[in-house]
Amino acid sequence: MENESQRGSPTRGDRQRERTRRKLLDAGRTLIAERGVAGLRIQEITERADVALGSFYNHFTTKEALVEAVISESLTDLAAATMTSVRHVVDPAEVVASSCLRIIRLAFDDPDFARLVVNLGHADSLFGTAMHPYARIAVERGLATGRFAVVDIEVTLTAIIGGAFGLIRGILDGRHGRGAEEAFTQHVLTSLGLTPTDAAAVSGSVAATIGR
DSSP: OOOOHHHHHHHHHHHHHHHHHHHHHHHHHHHHHHHHHSOHHHHHHHHHTTTGGGGGTTTOSSSHHHHHHHHHHHHHHHHHHHHHTTTTTTOHHHHHHHHHHHHTTTTHHHHHHHHHHHHHHHHHHHHHHHHHHHHHHHHHHHHTTOOOSSSSSSHHHHHHHHHHHHHHHHHTTTTTTTTTTHHHHHHHHTTTOOOHHHHHHHHHOOOOOOOO
């Protein structure tokens, strides 16, 4: 008779390790929200997670590694939630517009978190990895319906995601103010094949719906 390991299913030990990792991530996320990264201590994290101090190093090599994991997970959750919020929207252009507006507004609505994201090591890579799967789904939907037209989807996605990251950093640095998110959204929609007039109409309509 095959055991769990032979079948490829998670063993009891695997499940315990995953529970411990989940506790550490949740504790880290809570402490970062409460006091930021600067004063974060590994012992505090393990105490909040109610696990042994040594357990931390079974999952993360450093405090910074845990912070990266927390931020990466938070960004993925944000991207997933953004797509979920528009799952019933028919027009792919409106889906993209809503996603762009919500992601860029992170710099205005939660600047502390946005600043933490852009200041991490490999920040652009973490941001891209979190956003790419959801952005690709949205763009592919528009290509399938004929709403969008692009030469190369991967080049387009790289430009859009990289532009979003750069704009968030620019907003935090004070180089752009309110309205930048709508200008960016219109730019994205035109890069996907909409006319400037159509892009402005879609962006304005979605912005009014989700609130300026």
